[in-house]
Structures are given as C-alpha cells and as structure tokens.
Amino acid sequence: MSGSKRVNISGVFSSQTQVSVGTGTTTRKAIQKTYWFAEENERGEIYIQPLNRNYVPAGTKQHMGRDEFLDNYTPEPEFYNSTVYPKMKELNTSVQRGEAHRTKSEAYSAEYEFNHALNFDEQNVRANFGLGLTYLERGNVTKADDIFKRLVNIEATFKPEHKHLFNDFGISLRKNGMIDQALEYYHKAEELTENDENLYMNIARAYFEKGDFKQCYSYLKKSLALNPEMEEAGLFWLYLKDNGYILSDAEDIPGFNPPERKKRKHAIPVEDFEIDF
Incomplete structure (x- = not known):
C-alpha cells in the first residue's frame, strides 16, 4: 500500500547448500538446509544467527544487506511459531x-x-x-x-x-x-x-588492589583525560596523592581541577573508588 511503513525483517529463515554425500562411486549430491534467526535494524542491516541443536539462536552473528538476504534465505514462519x-x-x-x-x-x-x-x-x-x-x-x-x-x-x-x-x-x-x-x-x-572513562577508572581501582600503583596512576590519568570533571576519579586522585602513592602534578591533565579537599583522605573509604556504568 502506498505510503505504508516497511516492516523490519524478524524471524526464522532457512538457507540451502548443496553437499556431497558418500564416497567413490556412491557419491551423490544432496541439499542441506540450515536454519537462522534473522533481525533487521533501523539502518536496513540484517543480522543472522544460526540456531543451535536446541533450536534457539546461538553463536556468532553475521550481517548482510537486505537484497542479498532476500535472494538467499526463505522464511519459515510455521517452524518459528511451533x-x-x-x-x-x-x-x-x-x-x-x-x-x-x-x-x-x-x-x-x-x-x-x-x-x-x-x-x-x-x-x-x-x-x-x-x-x-x-x-x-x-x-x-x-x-x-x-x-x-x-x-x-x-x-x-x-x-x-x-x-x-x-x-x-x-x-x-x-x-x-x-x-x-x-x-x-x-x-x-x-x-x-571505545574509550570509556568509567572502565579506565575501574581498571585503575583493580591495579590499586594489586599494588601496581604505576598502572593505577596511568589508567586513572586516562579516565580524567576523558572526563576531567568525574568526581570519583578526582577523589581517587586526591587519595593517591595525599597518601603518597603518586607524586605527579594533577595539572598534567588538561582541564582537570581536583575536587575540594573538604573530603579529606580519612573521610574517603578507598572502597568507594569504583563506579557502576
């Protein structure tokens, strides 16, 4: 119907491959059917994922264009529903x-x-x-x-x-x-x-626990370089400086202004220096 919105592809489809069965003079050709779960995103990219032996989508997804998909895959609505x-x-x-x-x-x-x-x-x-x-x-x-x-x-x-x-x-x-x-x-x-200040912050926290303060400093610096206003990272930086774990200047990180020192080292449990994201 003119002007109607195209429905994105979603469901179970099958593909067929010709394979050789038997050996020597008994060799013959057979058609092998494979089932896939397919979903189309808003950009028109179709991702297909094979069904496992329990008939659920599992394993690595592959993506292809809509035209290629429609040329090579057959819908299996009854198999999907049943x-x-x-x-x-x-x-x-x-x-x-x-x-x-x-x-x-x-x-x-x-x-x-x-x-x-x-x-x-x-x-x-x-x-x-x-x-x-x-x-x-x-x-x-x-x-x-x-x-x-x-x-x-x-x-x-x-x-x-x-x-x-x-x-x-x-x-x-x-x-x-x-x-x-x-x-x-x-x-x-x-x-x-991609670069993620929260991930870098948590890597820094893990290196702190390991006792590798050089790597802790390196990843904390990466975190603050991406987000100089990240409070947890800023407080962690102060904790490391106040307790002698790092001697470098905070000013080495462009745009970073350490938080107010009203939250002193004794008021900041090191366990707090980790972030959900």
Missing part, C-alpha cells in the same frame, strides 16, 4: 527468573534457573553473567572462575547492552580477591569498546 519461539521464550523466562531470585539473594533458586537457561544455550551472556555473579556472591570462587573463562571468550559479553552486567562482574571478581581475572576481563573489554 518450535523456535517457545524455546526462546522458555530460555528468556528462566534468565528473568534467575535475575529476580539473585536480586532477592535466593542463590540456589537463581543457580537452578540460570543453569536451566544454559541448557538451551551455553553461551547465553545474561545467564552466564547471572550464574557467575551468583557463585561470587556465595563465595564459590572455583565455579566463578569457570564462568569467567567462558565469558571472557564470548565476544558478545562486551557489547554495549551488557555493559552494566560486565561491570558488575568485574567488580565482584575484584572484591572476591580475583584481581588478575578482573584485570584480564577489563582489558578484554578495553579491546572491544
């Missing part, structure tokens, strides 16, 4: 229940729900974050370390929509004495995100 959508709904419901239980400090119920979600997709970022945080809150460092190793290798962990979650996880790693893991985690985030 199989894929119910599985996706169950996975997301389990994650939401797990997050609700964790908020209420119901650790065992949270663990059950997050593990149930991971049965559908072992790389689900929210479920892994939730389970990792649950283990850390219970003081189960060994299991938390297993989750950490999984998360640090999932690139989607560090996407903007997960920023708050990966920050919570990094802080919890540090608070549980897993300083090296927290730093590895934050540095992976540093590789995958």
Whole structure:
C-alpha cells in the first residue's frame, strides 16, 4: 500500500547448500538446509544467527544487506511459531527468573534457573553473567572462575547492552580477591569498546588492589583525560596523592581541577573508588 511503513525483517529463515554425500562411486549430491534467526535494524542491516541443536539462536552473528538476504534465505514462519519461539521464550523466562531470585539473594533458586537457561544455550551472556555473579556472591570462587573463562571468550559479553552486567562482574571478581581475572576481563573489554572513562577508572581501582600503583596512576590519568570533571576519579586522585602513592602534578591533565579537599583522605573509604556504568 502506498505510503505504508516497511516492516523490519524478524524471524526464522532457512538457507540451502548443496553437499556431497558418500564416497567413490556412491557419491551423490544432496541439499542441506540450515536454519537462522534473522533481525533487521533501523539502518536496513540484517543480522543472522544460526540456531543451535536446541533450536534457539546461538553463536556468532553475521550481517548482510537486505537484497542479498532476500535472494538467499526463505522464511519459515510455521517452524518459528511451533518450535523456535517457545524455546526462546522458555530460555528468556528462566534468565528473568534467575535475575529476580539473585536480586532477592535466593542463590540456589537463581543457580537452578540460570543453569536451566544454559541448557538451551551455553553461551547465553545474561545467564552466564547471572550464574557467575551468583557463585561470587556465595563465595564459590572455583565455579566463578569457570564462568569467567567462558565469558571472557564470548565476544558478545562486551557489547554495549551488557555493559552494566560486565561491570558488575568485574567488580565482584575484584572484591572476591580475583584481581588478575578482573584485570584480564577489563582489558578484554578495553579491546572491544571505545574509550570509556568509567572502565579506565575501574581498571585503575583493580591495579590499586594489586599494588601496581604505576598502572593505577596511568589508567586513572586516562579516565580524567576523558572526563576531567568525574568526581570519583578526582577523589581517587586526591587519595593517591595525599597518601603518597603518586607524586605527579594533577595539572598534567588538561582541564582537570581536583575536587575540594573538604573530603579529606580519612573521610574517603578507598572502597568507594569504583563506579557502576
């Protein structure tokens, strides 16, 4: 209809590939069908993600133009409605229940729900974050370390929509004495995100805990260079200077004016020098 708004593509589609089956004289050609979950953004870019053996979208996303997609992929609405959508709904419901239980400090119920979600997709970022945080809150460092190793290798962990979650996880790693893991985690985030004063601030805080004051100073300086008015970083800077950890002039950072010293070193718990974002 003229003037109607185009509907963005979203749902399950299939692609077909010709493959060889058998060997020698028994070799024959067969058609292999692969299922994908596809979503189109407002810029007309279509992202496709393969379905795993549990029929939920999992793994690396690929993007392509609309014309290329429409030429090579076939819609599968019945399969989506009967199989894929119910599985996706169950996975997301389990994650939401797990997050609700964790908020209420119901650790065992949270663990059950997050593990149930991971049965559908072992790389689900929210479920892994939730389970990792649950283990850390219970003081189960060994299991938390297993989750950490999984998360640090999932690139989607560090996407903007997960920023708050990966920050919570990094802080919890540090608070549980897993300083090296927290730093590895934050540095992976540093590789995958643009300059971020909050991330630099938290890296500085982790290096402080490690006793590496040179790196602490370096990252705190990066944070203040990006945002000279960041109060937490400014107070942290004063704390380091007042307690002899750094001797450099604050004026080395263009635009930075240290906060009023009415908040003296004895009134500033070093634990406060970390920031959610």
